[in-house]
Amino acid sequence: MTLASFDAVLFDMDGTLIDTESAYLEEWVRAAKLQGFEITQDLWHQMLGRPTIDCHQLVQDAFGVGFNMDVFATEYRSRLNDRLRDHVPVMPGVLNLLQDLKVQGTPLAVATSATRKSAEAYLSTAGLRDYFNHIITRDDVDQGKPHPEPFQKAAAALSVAPERCLAMEDTEAGIRSAHGAGTIPIMIPSLKQPANEIAELCHLICSDMQEVHEHLRPTL
Structure with missing residues (x-):
């Protein structure tokens, strides 16, 4: 063709x-686990390609009020910045x-x-x-x-x-x-x-x- x-x-x-998506996945999973939550493969697939604000909402909806989005976002962003600062x-x-x-x-x-x-x-x-x-x-x-x-x-x-x-x-x-x-x-x-x-x-x-x-x- x-x-x-x-x-x-x-x-x-x-x-x-x-x-970068594998790095995103690893750091999102890690940050969620720090609060005792698991980002499943199905949840991650729902997030692929979507804006971050939409992904945050999907995570919050999945985990409920017991999940602290601010702590989660701060943690994964810090780790991602460290990983991707010098090499992408x-x-x-x-x-x-x-x-x-x-x-x-x-x-x-x-x-x-x-x-x-x-x-x-x-x-x-x-x-x-x-x-x-x-x-x-x-x-x-x-x-x-x-x-x-x-x-x-x-x-x-x-x-x-x-x-x-x-x-x-x-x-x-x-x-x-x-x-x-x-x-x-x-x-x-x-x-x-x-x-x-x-x-x-x-x-x-x-x-x-x-x-x-x-x-x-x-x-x-």
């Missing part, structure tokens, strides 16, 4: 460009793909559920910031993923029609957002394989960004 021509590429950040791993195949797209002059943007501060810091530390013309963060939208707004704004920032944009995502919430925005969704699952209803929304599902690159080579 090959892809038709496209005018721009939009990327999710966590789990798509950079390998890049997902396999990302750098080569970005380099090829940049050589071709393809407009690139990020649509992330992270805050502006986190996105700028993580992408800069990973050495990826300069590849992107625009970054749309949780701070730039009224509604986060799975709402279409993040990808709609990313396409608009590049002045490219959504239907001419590829959208790279690793989560179900992200694919719903990309599909709802009218882009061409490509899924690279990281921590969870898509349910059938999500797979049907994808133009392509790849094991990693190297496989995505192979599909795009005929158009580059």
Whole structure:
């Protein structure tokens, strides 16, 4: 299967460009355990790809009034900052793909559920910031993923029609957002394989960004 021509590429950040979701999971689980609570796999899957404020609400709803969200958030944020301050791993195949797209002059943007501060810091530390013309963060939208707004704004920032944009995502919430925005969704699952209803929304599902690159080579 090959892809038709496209005018721009939009990327999710966590789990798509950079390998941060495993760190998030480990630190969220650890912080919850300090209060005697367990973040189950099912709860974590519900949170994947969603803005932090939504994830906090899911956790609070699951654990109830006996759970101290402020203590939890302070603990996991401190640990994450320590882990990711000096080194943010890049997902396999990302750098080569970005380099090829940049050589071709393809407009690139990020649509992330992270805050502006986190996105700028993580992408800069990973050495990826300069590849992107625009970054749309949780701070730039009224509604986060799975709402279409993040990808709609990313396409608009590049002045490219959504239907001419590829959208790279690793989560179900992200694919719903990309599909709802009218882009061409490509899924690279990281921590969870898509349910059938999500797979049907994808133009392509790849094991990693190297496989995505192979599909795009005929158009580059």
